[in-house]
Amino acid sequence: MSERILVIDDEKAARMSFILALKDTGFEVDTAESGEKGLQMKNDAEYDLIFLDLKMPGMNGIETLRQIRKTDKKVPIYIFTAFHKEFLDELKIAQKEMLSFEVLKKPIGADLIVTLTKLILGQPEEAEEASYV
Amino acid sequence: MYEFRLYLYISGETTNSAAGAWSVKSLLNEAFRGRYSLEVINVLDHPQRAENDNILATPTLIKAAPPPERRVVGDLSDKEKVAAALGLTTDKEKQETPRHPESSQ
Numbered sequence: 367m368s369e370r371i372l373v374i375d376d377e378k379a380a381r382m383s384f385i386l387a388l389k390d391t392g393f394e395v396d397t398a399e400s401g402e403k404g405l406q407m408k409n410d411a412e413y414d415l416i417f418l419d420l421k422m423p424g425m426n427g428i429e430t431l432r433q434i435r436k437t438d439k440k441v442p443i444y445i446f447t448a449f450h451k452e453f454l455d456e457l458k459i460a461q462k463e464m465l466s467f468e469v470l471k472k473p474i475g476a477d478l479i480v481t482l483t484k485l486i487l488g489q490p491e492e493a494e495e496a497s498y499v
Numbered sequence: 500m501y502e503f504r505l506y507l508y509i510s511g512e513t514t515n516s517a518a519g520a521w522s523v524k525s526l527l528n529e530a531f532r533g534r535y536s537l538e539v540i541n542v543l544d545h546p547q548r549a550e551n552d553n554i555l556a557t558p559t560l561i562k563a564a565p566p567p568e569r570r571v572v573g574d575l576s577d578k579e580k581v582a583a584a585l586g587l588t589t590d591k592e593k594q595e596t597p598r599h600p601e602s603s604q
Contacts, residue, residue, distance in 0.1 A: 444556065449546045457543055461511040468557045469510045469542055471533035482556050 369443050369487050370394045370412065374404030374430060375419035375446075384417060387476035388483060401425030413441055415486060417470065420447040420456065428460050435465050442486060446470040501529070503535035503587070504564035508542050508554045516558030519575030523560055526578040530587065562587070 367410045371393050373412060381397040388395050396411075398404035400427050408416070416434070420427035427445055434443065445467050447453045470482065507523060509516035520539050527535045542549045542557055552561065562573045562585045571584045 382500075449542065449550050449554070451546050454543045454546050457510070461543060467510060468516055470556045471554065474555060478555060482572060488574045488577075 368392050368394055369414040370396065371415045371417065371483065372395045372404060372407060372413045373417045374401060374422075374427075375417070376400060376422040377419070380419065383476065384479060387479035391480060392485070393487075401427065401433075402428035404430055408434055408441075415483065416441055416443045418443055418445050420445050420453055420466075427428065427454060431460055431465055431467055432463070437445070439466065443467045444470040444486070446472045446474070448472050501534060501536040502560065502565070505535060505537045505585075506561045506563060507518070507537060507539045508552070508557055508559045508561075509539060510542055510557040512541075516541055516575075519560075520560045521523055522576050522578060523581065526581060529578075531584065560585070 371384075371388065373381055373395060375381050375397070376399055378399070379401070385395050385397065396407060396413075398407050401422050404416075404418070405425070418427050418430055422430070425433070427447075431443060431445065434441070437492075445457065445464070447457075447469065449471050454469075457467070457469070470488075474482075505523075505527070507516075507520050509520055516583060517519055524537060525539060542554060546574060556572055558572070560575060560581065562569045567586075569585045571581055575581055
């Protein structure tokens with residue numbers, strides 16, 4: 367059974383970038399256009415990896431993370447955001463609440479989406495490079 | 500001057516990447532007996548440094564010295580895979596590597 371990935375981002379272009387990048391990898395990729403929708407999808411299905419945008423209207427990334435962690439403390443959640451201090455300072459709120467997450471830098475190209483996804487899911491032999499420079 | 504110089508970028512102390520830090524430290528302590536330096540850097544506290552080092556995701560482990568630089572991203576829990584990805588030969592592996600027999604005349 368192939369791994370399932372959920373991409374939660376209010377921007378369609380961002381969701382499509384993940385779909386297009388991962389379309390030939392064998393992973394199942396679902397997308398959600400809001401934190402609320404993403405939470406609903408997470409509650410309805412099991413995912414092996416979640417990519418979560420930080421800045422979203424309505425239920426933002428932090429709140430979505432908070433809600434997901436109420437029922438699933440193990441699924442890897444990668445919050446993608448620009449590595450700007452103002453954005454990363456928001457993530458310190460989640461850090462103080464002991465919410466587990468990783469960060470993925472925005473923007474990111476298709477090749478690296480594939481490589482990083484395979485590495486995150488523990489498939490270094492299949493990644494183009496087990497490590498990258 | 501340490502023989503191995505490594506940097507580990509994480510996203511906090513309570514995350515999977517922090518658990519990876521423990522695994523990496525364990526690997527280095529077992530294999531290199533204090534001949535290394537490992538600096539753990541929280542991306543949230545040092546975003547500019549993460550930018551300067553071209554960090555794209557956490558956790559990222561960088562072997563800066565000796566050259567060549569190598570990076571490992573993602574799951575750091577498998578010590579053997581991490582060591583292989585970094586191109587590290589442990590002391591144990593050096594001991595187990597058979598020596599070439601001396602040529603006889």
